[in-house]
Every structure is written in C-alpha cells, then in structure tokens.
Amino acid sequence: MKIRTFSAMIPAVLLIAAAVAAQPVTVENLEAQDSPDDAGGAVELLWSLSEGTDFPDSITVLRRAPDGSMELVGTKPGVSTGHVDTGLENGREYGYLVRVHRGGEVAAEHGPVSAVPAAQWLHSKRWGMLLILIVLAGFILYFIEQGKKGKELYIRQIAGLAAVDDAVGRATEMGRPVLYVPGIMDMDNIQTIASMVILGRVAARTAKFGSPLLVPVSKSVVLSVSQEVVKEAYLEAGRPDAYQSDNIFYLTDDQFGYAAGVDGIMVRERPAAIFLLGTFYAESLILAETGRSVGAIQIAGTAMPSQLPFFIAACDYTLIGEELFAASAYLSREPKLLGSLKGQDVAKLFFIAVIVLGVLAFTLGDLWEPANEVAGFIRSLTRVE
Amino acid sequence: MRLYVPLAITFIAGMIMILEFFIPHQPFPTLGDGVKDWYTIVASSAIFLGVLNLLRVHLKKIARRRKHWRYSPVTIIGFLSMFITGVAWGVTEETPFYYLFNEMVVPMGATMFSLLAFFVASAAFRAFRASNWRASLLLASAFLVMLGRVPIGDIIWRWIPGAAESSHPYLVSEIAEWIMQVPNMAGQRAILIGAAMGVVATSLRMIFGIERSYLGGGD
Amino acid sequence: MKKLLERIGNVDRRIIFILMALAVIVPLALELTMEMPVGEGPSYDLYEYVEDLPADSRVLMSFDYDPSTKPELQPMARALVTHMMSNDVNIVAMALWPQGATLGQTILSSVSDSLGTEQYQDWVNLGYKTGGQVLIVRLGSSLEAAFPTDLEEVPYGEIPMLSDISTLRDFDLVITLSAGDPGIPAWVMIASDRFGVPVGGGCTAVSAPQFYPYLQEREGERPQMEGLLGGLRGAADYETLIERPGLAAAGMSAQSIAHLVIMVFIVIGNITFFATGRKKRTKGGGR
Numbered sequence: 001m002k003i004r005t006f007s008a009m010i011p012a013v014l015l016i017a018a019a020v021a022a023q024p025v026t027v028e029n030l031e032a033q034d035s036p037d038d039a040g041g042a043v044e045l046l047w048s049l050s051e052g053t054d055f056p057d058s059i060t061v062l063r064r065a066p067d068g069s070m071e072l073v074g075t076k077p078g079v080s081t082g083h084v085d086t087g088l089e090n091g092r093e094y095g096y097l098v099r100v101h102r103g104g105e106v107a108a109e110h111g112p113v114s115a116v117p118a119a120q121w122l123h124s125k126r127w128g129m130l131l132i133l134i135v136l137a138g139f140i141l142y143f144i145e146q147g148k149k150g151k152e153l154y155i156r157q158i159a160g161l162a163a164v165d166d167a168v169g170r171a172t173e174m175g176r177p178v179l180y181v182p183g184i185m186d187m188d189n190i191q192t193i194a195s196m197v198i199l200g201r202v203a204a205r206t207a208k209f210g211s212p213l214l215v216p217v218s219k220s221v222v223l224s225v226s227q228e229v230v231k232e233a234y235l236e237a238g239r240p241d242a243y244q245s246d247n248i249f250y251l252t253d254d255q256f257g258y259a260a261g262v263d264g265i266m267v268r269e270r271p272a273a274i275f276l277l278g279t280f281y282a283e284s285l286i287l288a289e290t291g292r293s294v295g296a297i298q299i300a301g302t303a304m305p306s307q308l309p310f311f312i313a314a315c316d317y318t319l320i321g322e323e324l325f326a327a328s329a330y331l332s333r334e335p336k337l338l339g340s341l342k343g344q345d346v347a348k349l350f351f352i353a354v355i356v357l358g359v360l361a362f363t364l365g366d367l368w369e370p371a372n373e374v375a376g377f378i379r380s381l382t383r384v385e
Numbered sequence: 386m387r388l389y390v391p392l393a394i395t396f397i398a399g400m401i402m403i404l405e406f407f408i409p410h411q412p413f414p415t416l417g418d419g420v421k422d423w424y425t426i427v428a429s430s431a432i433f434l435g436v437l438n439l440l441r442v443h444l445k446k447i448a449r450r451r452k453h454w455r456y457s458p459v460t461i462i463g464f465l466s467m468f469i470t471g472v473a474w475g476v477t478e479e480t481p482f483y484y485l486f487n488e489m490v491v492p493m494g495a496t497m498f499s500l501l502a503f504f505v506a507s508a509a510f511r512a513f514r515a516s517n518w519r520a521s522l523l524l525a526s527a528f529l530v531m532l533g534r535v536p537i538g539d540i541i542w543r544w545i546p547g548a549a550e551s552s553h554p555y556l557v558s559e560i561a562e563w564i565m566q567v568p569n570m571a572g573q574r575a576i577l578i579g580a581a582m583g584v585v586a587t588s589l590r591m592i593f594g595i596e597r598s599y600l601g602g603g604d
Numbered sequence: 605m606k607k608l609l610e611r612i613g614n615v616d617r618r619i620i621f622i623l624m625a626l627a628v629i630v631p632l633a634l635e636l637t638m639e640m641p642v643g644e645g646p647s648y649d650l651y652e653y654v655e656d657l658p659a660d661s662r663v664l665m666s667f668d669y670d671p672s673t674k675p676e677l678q679p680m681a682r683a684l685v686t687h688m689m690s691n692d693v694n695i696v697a698m699a700l701w702p703q704g705a706t707l708g709q710t711i712l713s714s715v716s717d718s719l720g721t722e723q724y725q726d727w728v729n730l731g732y733k734t735g736g737q738v739l740i741v742r743l744g745s746s747l748e749a750a751f752p753t754d755l756e757e758v759p760y761g762e763i764p765m766l767s768d769i770s771t772l773r774d775f776d777l778v779i780t781l782s783a784g785d786p787g788i789p790a791w792v793m794i795a796s797d798r799f800g801v802p803v804g805g806g807c808t809a810v811s812a813p814q815f816y817p818y819l820q821e822r823e824g825e826r827p828q829m830e831g832l833l834g835g836l837r838g839a840a841d842y843e844t845l846i847e848r849p850g851l852a853a854a855g856m857s858a859q860s861i862a863h864l865v866i867m868v869f870i871v872i873g874n875i876t877f878f879a880t881g882r883k884k885r886t887k888g889g890g891r
Contacts, residue, residue: 039414075768079658084773119410130407133585140586144595185785186428190584193591220435221428228600249442250435253702254490255784256497256672268453281784282498282673282810289504293617303580305573305814313512321576325583328596336595344586348579418745421738429734477756478709486671486706494672502862506624507617510869514877524874528867534809534837536638537860555643562645570816577817 025052025078026100026108027059032115037126040090040119046082047098047110055079056100056107064095064112088117128381135350140343147339155338160299160317161330164198167273167297168205176272177212178202181262181287182226183278183302184255186219190325191303195278196222196229197328198301202275203233207242215248216265218258223250259283263290276300276315277324280307288314301327354378392594399592439464526564533561606880613876620869627865628858636857640844646819647841650804650831653777654684659692661776662769664801666791667697667704669783673808674707677781679852680806680839681708684779685715687846694765695727696775698751700739700786705732705755724763731755736786740794743772772799777830781806792818792828802830809835 027047035042045061061074061083074083078100088094097111147153171178180202182195199215206213213230217223227248234243251261263286266274274291276284276298284300284307291298292314300311301319311318319327322344329337358378365372398420405417443457467490470481477483515521532538538557543549553559590596642648657663665684669677688695697712699705709729716727730751733739742750747769748760760766768774778795780803782788788805796803807815812834819829833842836859839852 038409039411077658077660086770121408121410123407123409126407133403136582136585137589140589188424188428189785190587194587197596220431220433220438223435223438224431246442246445250438252439253432253435254494255670256494260493260497264456279785282501282808285504285508286497286500289508303576303583305576305580306810308576310508313508321580322583325587337590340586340590340595344582348582351578351582418742421735421742424738425733425735476706478713483706486703487710490703491671491674494670495675498672498675502628503621503624506866506869507620509866510615510617510620510873513870513873515874516877524870528870531863531867534835535860535863536640536856537864539641540638555641558643562643565813565816566819569813570820573814574817577814 023050023052024054024102024107025056026050027098027110030098030110030113032094032096032113034115034118035084035086037120037123040117041088042084042086043088043094043096043115043117044082044084045096045098045113048081049079056102057104058101060099060101061085062097062099064097070097090117090119092116125383128383131381136344136347139347139350140340143343143346144336144339147335147337147342150335153335153338153342155326155330155341158319158323158326158330160301160319160323161198161327163297163299163317164202164331165205167275167299168202168209168211170297171206171211171272172209174272177214177269178206178273178275179262179266179269179271179291179296180213180215180275181278182215182217182222183276183280184218184258184283185279187221187225189279191279192219192222194324194327195301196225198275198277198331199226200229200233201327201331203230204237207234207237207239210239210242212244213247214265214269214271216251216258216262217248218251218253218255220250223248255281255283259286262287266290266294266296270294271296274298276302276311277319277327278302280304280311285310285314291315354381388597388600391600392597396592396594399588403592436464526568529557530561530564533558533564609876609879612872613880623865624862627862631857631861632854635854636861637854638857638860640840640853640856642841642844645841646816646829646832646834647838648831648845649819650833651687651842651845653802653804653830654687654693655691657688657691657693657776661693662774663688663693663695664772664775664778665695665697665708666778666780666782667699667708668701668780668787669707670701670703671707673783675851675855676808676836676839677783677806678707678711679836679850679855680833680842681711681781682715682850683839683842683846683848683852684781684806684833685711686719686848687842689715689719689721689726690846692726696766696769697727697729699732700736700790701783702732705729709755724758725765728763728765729755737790737794740772740786740790741798744794744799745771747771747774772801775801777801778803779805782811783808784811788815788818788829796828802826803828804830804832806833806838807835809837812838 026049028050030045030047032043032045034040035044049055056078058078059076059080060072061076062070063073063085065071073085076083085094085096093114093116095112095114097109099106100108100110143153168178180199182199183189183192185192187193187196203213215226215230217226227245230248231240231243231245234240251258265271266287267290271294274296276287276291277300280287280302281304284302284304288298288300288311298315299317299319300315301324302308302311303321303324305321308318308320326341329341358375361371361375361378365375401413401416401420405413440461443460445451446454446457467482467485470485474480474482476486513520513524513527515524529538532541538561539555542557543554548554548556587596654663667681685695695712697705697708699708712727712729713723715721716723721727731754733750735742739750747766751760753759754763772778772795778791778801780788780791782791782805788803788807788811791803791805795801805815812832815829815832819827819832821827833839836852836855840849840856843850843853
C-alpha cells in the first residue's frame with residue numbers, strides 16, 4: 001500500500017519540480033547596509049535569488065537622487081546577488097530600488113531599502129591577525145631586552161655561515177675572486193635584504209684578505225645598496241683603496257639573461273668561492289651546477305622551498321629558510337639581534353601549540369561540541385580578509 | 386643624519402603600511418595608497434640606474450681593453466637594438482621590436498630554461514644516493530611522483546594483468562597525487578610558516594631600526 | 605668490475621647530457637603518443653570551475669611569466685583562453701611581468717582570430733604595470749587608476765566591455781599564469797583572501813608543490829584556489845579536457861621518456877656508489 005502510494009506521488013513531485021524550475025527567478029530578501037571595514041562612502045546591497053533556472057537578463061540598482069528621482073548606479077548580471085555603491089557621503093541616508101529585467105522590460109521592482117555609510121576604525125575581520133602580530137612582536141621585543149641586559153642567548157651552529165671564512169680564505173690562497181650572487185629579486189624582498197647583510201660580512205672578509213669580490217646584480221636598486229654595503233665594509237676594514245665599484249655591476253632584469261650572464265662570469269673568472277644567497281627561482285640549478293663545474297666551494301641560502309633541493313644537491317653548504325634570516329644575528333653575535341632570533345623561536349613554539357590545539361579540536365569536534373567551538377575560534381583568529 | 390633620515394623613512398613607511406592594513410578609516414587608506422604609488426614611481430625610475438650602470442661598465446671595459454672586453458660590444462649592440470626599435474616603432478605586433486622579441490629573446494630564454502633538463506639529470510646522477518633510510522624514502526617518493534606525473538606511470542601499471550580492471554586503474558598517478566597533497570603539503574606548509582615568521586621578525590627589526598645592515602652603514 | 609663501475613660513476617656529464625637530449629628528441633621526432641586519462645585533481649577542478657561560468661562572465665587573466673617559461677605556460681594559456689572564448693566568457697588580460705603582456709597578446713589575438721571573437725567586446729589586453737603585489741591591492745580600489753589605457757593606448761573609458769568593471773571585485777574569476785614572483789601567492793593573498801574573488805592558476809612544474817596548500821578544501825568556505833595547472837602535465841590535462849590536444853599533450857611522451865631516463869641514471873649512480881664502497885662526505889644546512 002505504502003509503495004503504491006509513494007509511486008503515485010512520484011509524477012506529482014516531478015511536476016512540481018518542473019513547475020518550480022520553470023518559474024522565473026527573482027530577487028528576494030533585499031537589504032542595504034553600510035559596507036563594512038572600509039573608509040566609508042559605500043553602501044552594500046545584498047539579496048538572494050529565488051529557486052529556479054530561468055534567470056533574469058539583468059538586475060539594475062537605482063539610487064534616490066537629492067531631487068527625489070531614481071538614478072541608475074549599477075547593472076549586474078542576472079545571476080548576481082549583490083552590489084556595492086561607492087562614492088557616497090558619510091552620515092547621509094541613501095535609498096535604493098532594485099529592478100529585475102526580462103526581454104527588455106522591467107519584470108519586478110524591489111525596495112525601497114536604505115542605509116547610511118560610515119567609516120570604521122578597526123577592520124573587524126583582521127583582529128586575529130592583529131593579535132598574532134602583537135604576540136609575535138611581544139616575544140621578539142622581550143627577548144631583545146633580555147639580550148640588551150646581557151643575558152646569555154644560545155644559538156646553534158649553522159654550518160654554512162661558519163664556512164664563510166674558510167671559503168674566502170680558500171679564494172685568497174688560490175688567487176681567484178669571490179663571486180657573490182644576491183638573488184634575482186628586488187630590495188622589497190626580505191631575502192634580498194638578508195643577503196645584503198651577509199654581503200657586508202663577506203665584503204669585510206675579502207677586504208681583510210685582499211681577494212677580489214664580484215657582485216653581479218639583477219635589479220637597479222639592489223645595485224645601489226650593494227655598492228654602499230661593500231664600500232662601507234671596505235672602509236670599516238681600513239681598505240678603502242681596495243674597493244672597486246666596477247666589480248659590483250648590473251647585468252639584466254631578465255631571469256635567464258641574468259643566469260646566462262652569471263654563468264659566463266663563473267666560466268671566465270673561475271671564482272674559488274661562490275655565494276648564492278637570496279631569492280632564486282628556476283635558474284638556481286643552472287647557477288649551482290655551473291659553479292660546481294668550475295670547482296668552486298659553494299655556499300647557498302634561500303627561503304624558496306622549491307629551490308632548496310637543487311641547492312642541497314649541488315652546493316657544499318645550504319642555509320635553509322630561516323637560517324638565511326638568522327645570518328645577521330649569527331655573524332655579528334650582537335645581543336639585540338640574537339634576542340630577536342630567540343623571540344622568533346619562542347613565538348614559533350606558541351604557534352605550534354595553537355596548531356596542535358586546533359587540529360585536536362577540529363578532529364574531536366564531531367564527538368564533543370565544545371571542541372567545535374574551540375576549532376571555530378582558532379579558525380576565526382587565523383583568517384585574513 | 387645620513388643614518389637617521391633613512392631610518393625615519395623606513396619607520397614611517399613601515400608603520401603606515403601596518404596601520405593601513407588594520408585601520409580602514411581615513412587618512413590611513415590615502416596614506417597607504419600614496420606609499421604604494423611612490424613605490425611604483427621609485428621602482429620604475431630605478432630602471433634607469435641599471436641601464437646607465439650597464440652602459441658605463443661595458444664602455445669602460447672597451448675603452449681600457451680589460452679582460453674579455455670583446456663581449457662588451459655584443460651586450461651594448463643588443464641593448465641598443467631593442468631600445469631603439471622599441472622607441473622608434475613601438476612594441477605592438479608587426480614592429481621590429483616584436484620581431485626581435487619573438488625570434489631572438491623568446492628562443493634564447495627558452496634555451497636557458499631548457500638547460501635545467503640536463504642539469505637535473507647530472508645532479509640526480511651525482512647526488513641522489515640512498516645512503517640512509519631517510520634518503521631511501523625520499524628516493525622512493527621521487528620515483529613514484531616522477532612516474533605518476535607523466536602518462537607512462539599508469540601505462541606501466543596497466544601492463545600488470547588485472548590492474549586495468551581493478552578498483553584503481555590509475556594507481557600510480559593516484560599515489561603521486563596523494564604524495565603531493567598530504568606529505569608534500571605538510572612539509573611545504575612548515576617551511577612556509579617558518580619562512581613567514583622569519584620575514585615578520587626581520588621586517589619588525591628593520592622598521593624599529595634594530596637591523597641596519599641594509600643601509601650599508603654601521604650603528 | 606669495480607673499475608668499470610668506478611668509471612661509470614665518474615662518467616663525463618656531457619654523456620649524460622647527450623642521453624637526455626636523445627630521450628627528449630626521439631619521441632618528439634617519432635611523434636610518439638600516449639593515452640592520457642585525466643582524473644580528479646587540481647587540473648580538473650580548474651576546468652570544472654571555468655566550464656561552469658555562465659556566458660558573459662568576466663575573468664581577469666594575468667600573464668605573469670616570461671619567454672623562458674613559455675614552453676610550459678603558453679600551452680596552458682592557449683587552452684584556457686580557447687575554453688573561455690568558446691564559452692563566451694569575457695577576458696580582461698594584464699601582466700605583472702614586463703614580457704607577459706606581449707606573450708598574452710600573442711595568444712589572445714591568435715585564438716580570437718580562430719574563434720571569431722572581437723577585441724574590446726569580448727577581450728582586452730590592459731598590458732603590463734610594475735608594482736606586483738602593490739598593484740594588485742590597487743586593483744581592489746580602481747582598475748582604471750592602475751591601467752588608464754590598454755596595451756594599444758586606448759583610454760579605459762572608451763573600451764565597451766570595461767564600462768561596468770571598476771574594481772577587482774567585479775570579476776567572477778582571476779586566473780594567473782605564474783612563473784615566480786609576483787605571481788600566485790600575491791594573487792591568493794590579495795584577490796582571494798582580501799577581496800573574496802575566486803582565483804585559479806597555472807605554474808611551472810617545479811613550483812606546483814608549494815601551491816598545494818592553497819587548494820585545500822575548507823569547511824564552509826571555498827578553497828583559496830579553485831584549481832591549479834602544474835607544468836606541462838597540467839597544460840596537457842587541460843588540452844585533453846577541452847578536447848583540443850596541442851603542444852602540451854604532444855610533449856607528454858618526451859617527458860615520460862625523460863623521466864624514465866633520469867630514474868635509470870639514479871639507479872646506476874646508486875649501484876656504482878654502493879658497489880665501489882665509496883662514502884661521500886656530505887655537508888649542508890641544518891645538520
């Protein structure tokens with residue numbers, strides 16, 4: 001009996017579904033609100049679309065002008081569900097209508113709705129990022145203070161940085177130059193900045209030992225900074241006469257043009273020590289293999305995960321990721337810099353704890369509701385919009 | 386003065402960009418847009434610095450007949466060809482610049498990139514050793530991914546009797562995809578998080594003037 | 605035997621280069637083809653997303669690469685542009701890399717000629733602007749301020765298809781074909797995370813693993829990237845899915861043989877290493 005009744009219902013259900021699908025889709029639940037998290041001057045109109053597949057040709061948004069007439073402020077595709085009206089005055093109320101168009105005519109009109117645009121002082125969806133930044137900065141500044149107070153701060157040995165002196169010494173003994181390649185990105189890249197720090201130390205060593213230092217660069221601003229860094233290093237080492245500005249030169253912005261140029265320098269000049277420190281992309285293996293073929297000792301370092309395997313395979317020493325950023329602290333042993341490194345490590349422990357907590361909460365969420373809430377909180381903390 | 390002015394500029398610009406990210410209210414968006422526009426202007430202008438240096442270094446090399454000076458005219462002729470044709474006839478389709486770009490620059494760049502195929506082979510032959518269990522695991526994963534990322538991995542799998550009709554007819558590419566989506570993703574995330582923290586710490590040190598080496602001077 | 609293995613282990617790398625060259629050239633010369641099924645994965649996800657875009661959708665396509673990576677990225681650019689133009693999706697092209705604009709123009713004009721679409725009605729190339737990530741943020745407030753004219757110096761306001769596009773939020777999808785920086789991470793951080801615009805991408809094979817975290821499904825939200833074409837395989841997958849095999853599909857046979865040859869080299873290298881009892885001292889960071 002039940003099966004027969006159910007079978008009889010199927011055609012009716014199908015007819016109803018077909019009828020719904022055939023109904024023209026229209027706008028529902030229209031609302032206007034101040035556009036959130038902005039400097040004001042914008043109102044957000046949101047609506048949903050009714051069930052069906054027969055979408056309108058277009059949806060227009062009209063705003064009430066000061067003289068009371070309606071002016072067109074936006075034309076959206078028939079599948080859209082919102083519009084942001086910009087260029088408005090904060091504190092003034094704006095009224096809107098939304099029209100649905102089919103076949104060149106207005107099929108329906110919705111509204112009026114109104115809202116008052118305003119500016120916000122704090123981005124509501126970035127509070128988590130602000131908290132994380134405060135925690136991270138807090139740890140770093142705390143340990144910098146500890147370092148300034150003379151507290152002993154341990155840093156493990158980093159083989160690549162410990163080998164800098166040996167590499168430059170080898171070049172001096174062999175009477176061959178040192179080649180320093182600071183990567184292919186500009187000074188706005190943190191890895192390039194970290195590379196400039198190490199360049200200063202390497203330049204100090206080459207000034208002391210009297211080895212020529214060649215620095216081919218790929219970006220003009222990096223050229224200026226490199227020249228300043230090396231000049232200062234030579235001045236501080238008491239060897240201003242040994243500084244040669246022509247040894248620090250621009251090649252090209254083009255990635256593989258730069259790789260070809262550096263390869264040419266390696267093959268012609270045959271440096272005894274090669275430093276590949278900074279941001280590298282696909283040219284990393286080309287540079288490292290050519291450097292190996294000329295018999296140089298190679299110290300590489302980058303935070304590019306895709307290039308690290310190539311450097312590890314082809315170079316004698318590789319600074320992996322954060323080791324590159326730790327170089328300034330490691331080489332100078334300055335308490336403030338060591339302190340910031342320590343603070344970074346402690347902050348990392350904190351984030352590991354947050355990650356483990358989040359993973360556990362999310363995993364247990366199906367079995368225990370409070371765990372779901374913890375997972376949701378951690379997710380909102382780490383989301384950026 | 387020489388040190389304090391750049392430090393002040395770094396601090397102000399850095400703080401504007403941080404505050405602009407968290408505070409939508411004016412004047413921070415305008416200040417942020419201004420910093421970004423200035424950055425675009427400075428970056429564009431800096432191109433001339435590099436060009437002038439390139440010409441100066443190579444002309445000097447030619448004039449003084451330094452070691453390997455014969456390569457310098459080639460560099461200068463190449464640079465001038467692209468520059469003059471681009472300025473004189475534009476860079477759109479069917480101009481001399483476009484022809485030089487398509488027929489010379491593009492193939493030369495692709496040639497340099499294709500060197501990687503040879504260097505990967507020689508580096509793999511020399512360096513990939515199963516010297517301990519970690520290296521062996523790495524090698525096994527590398528083999529599976531290399532086979533799974535090209536059609537031949539599944540073709541070899543389907544030669545096995547019954548494999549094509551099994552519930553996993555494309556098992557090798559499925560394993561390769563799993564390696565990419567699970568262990569690889571975990572490792573990539575860890576490196577990304579560590580590097581990102583290094584970036585934040587270095588940036589904070591620079592903004593607050595603790596890190597000054599990039600300015601070229603001492604304390 | 606040990607001496608022979610030692611000699612093999614110390615083989616001149618030029619012999620390796622010759623064998624690699626043959627491994628790539630011979631399959632291409634013989635026009636070897638292979639069956640290429642496309643399963644579920646990032647390539648299929650991107651295809652599906654683009655396929656589901658309604659007619660007259662607006663896609664911002666950024667050509668963020670240069671000639672050196674053209675062999676990997678240009679085939680996927682052609683496949684994507686062909687797919688979108690065939691489905692009446694409007695394309696606004698731009699570039700964050702200087703040569704990307706010209707490379708993009710080559711694809712757009714040739715596909716447009718073959719499919720009969722019109723510049724300024726169905727597609728436009730805004731060209732290259734410096735700035736990278738900073739430029740992308742600028743697009744979030746005003747496209748016209750960032751690109752006052754297109755590649756051919758036509759003012760923004762005179763281009764019909766841009767009349768109702770003012771910011772990044774007006775796009776239904778952003779596709780970036782990226783060979784480095786600026787590229788996918790910048791677009792994901794700004795366009796997807798900050799402005800909520802869906803992002804899809806293509807990249808070189810060596811970079812693909814680092815972008816997999818962006819593809820992960822998130823509960824209650826869309827992923828940071830809708831799909832990813834990784835290297836020549838990704839391009840070949842897309843060509844297969846749109847049923848227009850091209851350069852990428854043809855290159856798969858050569859890549860397959862090359863991968864096999866590299867694996868053979870690795871095996872031979874390990875055999876000689878263990879057989880000669882050589883222990884090579886290795887150094888490196890973090891150890």
